[in-house]
Amino acid sequence: MPLGSLRPSPLVEQATEHLREQITQGEWPVGTRLPGENALAKALGVGRSTVREALRALAGAGLVQARQGSGVFVIATEAAAGPAEGxxxxxxxxxxxxxxxxxxxxxxxxxxxxxxxxxxxxxxxxxxxxxxxxxxxxxxxxxxxxxxxxxxxxxxxxxxxxxxxxxxxxxxxxxxxxxxxxxxxxxxxxxxxxxxxxxxxxxxxxxxxxxxxxxxxxxxxxxxxxxxxxxxx
CATH class of the missing domain: 1.20.120.530 (GntR ligand-binding domain-like)
Incomplete structure (x- = not known):
């Protein structure tokens, strides 16, 4: 599924949802290294800071994990369940x-x-x-x-x-x-x-x-x- 450019607003929410769909629909299986921030920003038509915020949201949902010096990897295809967050x-x-x-x-x-x-x-x-x-x-x-x-x-x-x-x-x-x-x-x-x-x-x-x-x-x-x-x- 191609990423495609996003509408102007709200960019972070749209970027997060678009990337989440790539993961939950199996386009990026567990263990996959995501494209770099520059590549994602270009594909989505947004700035790097928007991509960074979206990746943080996905990490908070337990879907991806940043590994120092290696990049961001998919670690789950469903959001982690658990108690209400503080x-x-x-x-x-x-x-x-x-x-x-x-x-x-x-x-x-x-x-x-x-x-x-x-x-x-x-x-x-x-x-x-x-x-x-x-x-x-x-x-x-x-x-x-x-x-x-x-x-x-x-x-x-x-x-x-x-x-x-x-x-x-x-x-x-x-x-x-x-x-x-x-x-x-x-x-x-x-x-x-x-x-x-x-x-x-x-x-x-x-x-x-x-x-x-x-x-x-x-x-x-x-x-x-x-x-x-x-x-x-």
């Missing part, structure tokens, strides 16, 4: 666009709350996190993403709601790997080693000044720009 496991196999849409909702509201509730200690933590993000501009992509996530975690912490902080902590591992992939894929730091600095500086200033509306809008704009990149790739 929240953390659900996030790990979720499409990054789905995770990011929820992130936009959670973090923008957290920023608005932070502006109204921040303490002097919160402001000091935010300014320190912003400085660490700037210093990480000279580091590799993984270190920069870690510093970026730490700043966002400080924003959520300043909201003074432990449930929001716990929710963000659950998001962080799922976000980290995918954001590193995105930075590398799009070359976001090739011309600017500290992308988004002005935006994050303005966000910290809005929270420090108690301007909830500005903090919410600044963060919504920044996160939606990243989400647009994710939808495009």
């Amino acid at each position: 929240w953390a496991a659900r996030l790990r196999r979720a499409a990054i666009t789905d995770v990011y849409e929820v992130r936009v909702i959670v973090e923008t509201q957290a920023a608005a709350l932070a502006a109204g509730r921040r303490t002097d200690e919160d402001v000091a933590a935010l300014e320190a996190a912003l400085e660490r993000r700037s210093r990480a501009a000279g580091a590799d992509d993984a270190a920069f993403v870690d510093a970026d996530i730490a700043l966002h975690a400080a924003v959520v912490a300043a909201a003074g709601n432990p449930v929001l902080s716990d929710l963000f902590a659950e998001f962080a591992p799922a976000l980290r790997e995918r954001l590193i992939d995105l930075v590398e894929l799009l070359g976001l730091r090739e011309h600017d080693r500290n992308p988004g600095h002005d935006t994050h500086e303005a966000l910290v200033a809005a929270i420090r000044d108690g301007d909830g509306a500005a903090a919410e809008e600044i963060l919504r704009t920044e996160l939606r720009q990243t989400l647009a990149h994710l939808h495009a790739h």
Whole structure:
């Protein structure tokens, strides 16, 4: 069965289902090494990051397994049965666009709350996190993403709601790997080693000044720009 190009949206879900059909219908038997990401991306008419997300979903369903240095192999033709998965496991196999849409909702509201509730200690933590993000501009992509996530975690912490902080902590591992992939894929730091600095500086200033509306809008704009990149790739 030929793969065939996919419709524009939602790409990850379509790619996952298309590849799942190849496996469950026996086109790729157990033990088969799947084509590489470049080949799959070309066959499906999508970006490599979309293929990567689809393969993660299939791995979460127990159909494929990545073997270091060897590729991705089919290990079952039916999704593994088992107990209901936990929240953390659900996030790990979720499409990054789905995770990011929820992130936009959670973090923008957290920023608005932070502006109204921040303490002097919160402001000091935010300014320190912003400085660490700037210093990480000279580091590799993984270190920069870690510093970026730490700043966002400080924003959520300043909201003074432990449930929001716990929710963000659950998001962080799922976000980290995918954001590193995105930075590398799009070359976001090739011309600017500290992308988004002005935006994050303005966000910290809005929270420090108690301007909830500005903090919410600044963060919504920044996160939606990243989400647009994710939808495009």
